[in-house]
Amino acid sequence: MNASIRELCDLTVSALQNKPYVHSFSHPETLFMTARENGLSGLVYRGIPAGSLDEANQKKFKADWLRYQAKDIAQRAAVEELDIACEEAGLDHLYLKGVLVKDCYPEPYMRSMGDIDVLFRSEDMEKVHEMFEKMLGYQHHADSEAHDIFLKDRDLIVEAHRSIDVESNEERWLLFADPWKHANQEKGHRYVFEPEYFLMHLLRHLAKHLLSSGIGLRSVLDIGLYLEKNIERLYDKKLDEMLKMTNLELFFGNILVLNQILFELDSMPEWSKQGNADPEFIDELVGYISSSGIHGTAQGFNPQAVGMTKIAMKQGTARRGRLTYLFRVVFPSRKVLRQQYPYLKKCAFLLPIAWIQRWWKKLFRQSKRTMHLIRNLNVTNNTIKSHATLFSKLGL
Numbered sequence: 001m002n003a004s005i006r007e008l009c010d011l012t013v014s015a016l017q018n019k020p021y022v023h024s025f026s027h028p029e030t031l032f033m034t035a036r037e038n039g040l041s042g043l044v045y046r047g048i049p050a051g052s053l054d055e056a057n058q059k060k061f062k063a064d065w066l067r068y069q070a071k072d073i074a075q076r077a078a079v080e081e082l083d084i085a086c087e088e089a090g091l092d093h094l095y096l097k098g099v100l101v102k103d104c105y106p107e108p109y110m111r112s113m114g115d116i117d118v119l120f121r122s123e124d125m126e127k128v129h130e131m132f133e134k135m136l137g138y139q140h141h142a143d144s145e146a147h148d149i150f151l152k153d154r155d156l157i158v159e160a161h162r163s164i165d166v167e168s169n170e171e172r173w174l175l176f177a178d179p180w181k182h183a184n185q186e187k188g189h190r191y192v193f194e195p196e197y198f199l200m201h202l203l204r205h206l207a208k209h210l211l212s213s214g215i216g217l218r219s220v221l222d223i224g225l226y227l228e229k230n231i232e233r234l235y236d237k238k239l240d241e242m243l244k245m246t247n248l249e250l251f252f253g254n255i256l257v258l259n260q261i262l263f264e265l266d267s268m269p270e271w272s273k274q275g276n277a278d279p280e281f282i283d284e285l286v287g288y289i290s291s292s293g294i295h296g297t298a299q300g301f302n303p304q305a306v307g308m309t310k311i312a313m314k315q316g317t318a319r320r321g322r323l324t325y326l327f328r329v330v331f332p333s334r335k336v337l338r339q340q341y342p343y344l345k346k347c348a349f350l351l352p353i354a355w356i357q358r359w360w361k362k363l364f365r366q367s368k369r370t371m372h373l374i375r376n377l378n379v380t381n382n383t384i385k386s387h388a389t390l391f392s393k394l395g396l
Contacts, residue, residue, distance in 0.1 A: 001283050004030045005217075005290050009262040012040055012221070015047030016106055016263075028057040035061075037293035039218030042068030043110040071155065072102070072109035078156055083120065083137065084191050089131045094119040094183055094191040096164065097205060100198065104225040113223070114294075115157035117147075119179060123160040132160065140227035143339045146389055159221060164201060165208075175245050176204060195233045199226060200242045203252060205395055211310045213303045214292025217262065225257030227267040250395030254285070262286065281393055288390060304376040309387040313396075326377060330357060 003026050007210040011031075014021040035041040043122055045065035053061070079085035079099060086093045105111045122129050125148070132138040138150035138158065147161040165176035183195035193201060202223055209215045227234075243249045253274030259265040260272060260283060276282075294302040304325070312321025328336075334351050341354040362370045362374075 001286055002290070004034050005286060007031055008038070008040065008044070008290075009217070010034055011035075011044045011047050012217075012262075012343070013264050015044045015110070016225075018046065018106065020049040020083045021047045021052070024068075025053060028053050032060050032194070033058050033299070037298040038066065038216040038290055039112050039294045040221075041065075041217075042112060043105075069109045069110050073113065074153075074156060075099075076111055077106065077264050078116060078152075078158070082116070082158070083134050083188075085131050088129060089135065090123055090189065091127060091131060092121055092189050092191060093181075094193065095177075096161065096201065100192070101202070101222045101226060101278070102230045104222075115149075115159050117161060119161045119164060121180065125160070125162055127310070132158070145335070158224060163206060167208075168191070172245075172247055173204070175242060194238075195230050196235060196239045196242060199223075199230075199234070199239065200246065200248075202226065203248055204246065204254070206255070207251060208246065209295060210394070210396060211306065211391065213296030213306060214294070214298065214301060215289060216292065216294035216298070217286075217290055218294060220255060220258050220289065221263055221265075223255050224263055224265035226268070227256075227259075228265055231267045248395065252395075254394050257285065258286070258289075276393060284390060285394060301382055302376045302379065305379045305383055305387060308379055309384050309391065312384050313388050313391065318381035321384055322379060322381065329373075329377065332358070 007025060009021070009348070010023070030395065032041060035044055041061060041064040045061045048058070050102055055111045059159060079095070082093070085091075086290075093306070096117035096119055098111060099116060099118075102108040102111045129140060129148070129384060132325075134138055136152070138152045138156075141149040141151045141157075146163050146166045147159040150158045150160060152158075163176075164179050167172055179193070179197070180191075183191040183260050186195060190217045192198075198243050205220050206215050206223070209219070212314055252277055253272055254273035256266075256268055257275035257277050263287045266272070290298075292298055292301045292303075292306075296306065308322045308325040310321075311324045312318045315321055315324060332355075334344050334354075337351070337354050337358070341350075341357065344354055345349055
């Protein structure tokens with residue numbers, strides 16, 4: 001395993017246990033960059049002993065530590081405000097991912113969160129818009145098939161979900177077609193998923209991002225800490241049924257193995273036996289996850305290769321996967337473009353016009369970004385095959 005990755009994971013363990021890291025750092029610059037790309041830079045600061053880093057890198061870690069805390073305060077206040085507004089508007093709602101996972105960390109700020117994800121009943125979305133825009137003062141920023149996005153004060157982003165999985169029509173993901181069936185009332189109009197279902201939601205989210213962009217080490221840690229806190233509440237038989245329904249048994253086992261090796265978290269030792277602890281596989285997997293960063297945003301990572309691999313795994317060959325992906329980039333479907341070009345919602349026959357508008361924008365208004373995309377589209381068949389082999393071993 002890469003030395004900086006091992007140091008980062010050991011430092012993460014020290015910070016979680018509120019103990020000082022006792023070893024030296026081999027490459028402080030690389031350590032900081034890797035920590036930031038993997039969503040851990042603000043978390044690990046309290047494990048760094050004074051004087052163990054040069055002044056420049058010590059300041060970088062401290063700045064992220066302060067930023068994590070400031071953002072946590074703002075987001076938690078926003079959640080409280082949203083709860084009150086939902087009660088007044090009579091809107092059932094349920095928080096996804098980060099809002100609840102934060103409470104599994106020793107300190108909530110340690111789990112950074114880009115936005116607030118909240119699920120509403122699909123039939124209430126008109127009232128949801130009214131609440132955000134008129135009651136809470138948010139700006140409606142964008143829509144997608146799964147959620148609408150609202151912004152406030154530059155940094156505050158809320159994704160209002162009408163569903164949790166746009167692929168829930170596929171047999172493997174039918175479990176996520178009606179999430180409200182697995183929700184229990186917590187207080188008033190605030191609901192919470194059953195613990196087994198929330199775990200499945202986290203696993204599905206990881207699987208989805210691994211096959212579209214990347215996840216980073218923090219997402220692996222989320223699973224380990226959620227299990228540490230909720231292991232007594234999990235009903236094994238129900239979890240087993242859900243894992244089999246989604247064919248995620250191997251994937252879950254591998255995530256458990258990663259938590260054992262990377263973060264000393266071992267809440268389900270019997271279940272982790274389903275995973276693959278082969279050192280060569282683990283090194284390759286950890287290298288891939290850490291190099292992708294959160295949502296595939298790490299420097300030098302190419303998410304286009306992941307998109308091609310996902311299609312190739314469905315179509316059977318790397319060449320077909322690459323060509324299909326390229327075609328979809330040049331000629332996106334109406335479903336993909338209808339939020340950007342609202343006239344497509346009523347006039348499907350205008351799709352070619354939308355393509356031309358998009359090409360013009362990409363070529364003349366976003367030329368640098370387009371050139372970067374074109375370079376990333378130059379993916380070899382061998383790269384796709386290598387990714388596909390890794391994903392298959394992982395259980396995807």
